[in-house]
Amino acid sequence: MKKVDLEIHDISLTGSSSGAYTMVMGVVGGTARIPVVIGGAEAQSIALELENMKSSRPLTHDMYKSTLISFGMKVEEVLVYKFEEGIFYAKVMVTNGEITEEIDSRISDAVGVAVRFRAPIRCYESIVKQAGINPQELSAGLEIDISFENGDDEEVEDISLDFDATPDLELLEAELQEAIDNEDYELASELRDQIDKIKNKTNE
Numbered sequence: 001m002k003k004v005d006l007e008i009h010d011i012s013l014t015g016s017s018s019g020a021y022t023m024v025m026g027v028v029g030g031t032a033r034i035p036v037v038i039g040g041a042e043a044q045s046i047a048l049e050l051e052n053m054k055s056s057r058p059l060t061h062d063m064y065k066s067t068l069i070s071f072g073m074k075v076e077e078v079l080v081y082k083f084e085e086g087i088f089y090a091k092v093m094v095t096n097g098e099i100t101e102e103i104d105s106r107i108s109d110a111v112g113v114a115v116r117f118r119a120p121i122r123c124y125e126s127i128v129k130q131a132g133i134n135p136q137e138l139s140a141g142l143e144i145d146i147s148f149e150n151g152d153d154e155e156v157e158d159i160s161l162d163f164d165a166t167p168d169l170e171l172l173e174a175e176l177q178e179a180i181d182n183e184d185y186e187l188a189s190e191l192r193d194q195i196d197k198i199k200n201k202t203n204e
Helices: 040-050 060-070 107-117 125-131 135-139 169-181 185-203
Strands: 003-013 021-027 033-038 074-084 087-095 100-106 121-124 145-149 156-160
Touching: 003 033, 003 040, 003 125, 003 185, 021 040, 021 107, 033 040, 033 107, 033 125, 040 060, 040 107, 040 185, 060 074, 060 107, 074 107, 074 125, 087 107, 100 107, 107 121, 121 125, 169 185
Parallel strands: 074 121
Antiparallel strands: 003 021, 003 121, 021 033, 074 087, 087 100, 145 156
């Protein structure tokens, strides 16, 4: 099956009381977008790495990276290989240069590790056709029902994703600086995402 490369376009709070986030991934060189609902801890971990911000103590994905490096291993790629009943299934390809092992993973954890190794994130083209939507649907604030893995593999809940957000930009920037000064990185990453979304809408 043909693979395509993915890149992260946005991570933002869904607006749901569950504290879930939406990670929007896009096909490199294409227009299709894949919205993935992830937990707050995973969203924070990915956002901090993308923004080159470091937490005061290592996060789980930092520890995973350090462990692999200690044993002379690295992540070769992450592959999203299945989309079923609203859940994405991923594998982390780990190698020591001679042997490559496939580690089953939630997509949020796989991406969290991939960004730390600067490893490519790929998925099968059939998954893009199955789960992908176009940017116009996102900008229109389309609500999409996707199952959310909340840490317990046996429990999933339906969450409606709403991509509309219009808070005051100047206020958000002031709150962002305050969050950074207070080392509240989870809040800082959330505020930065909201600011970027507003700026992107303004430039369109």
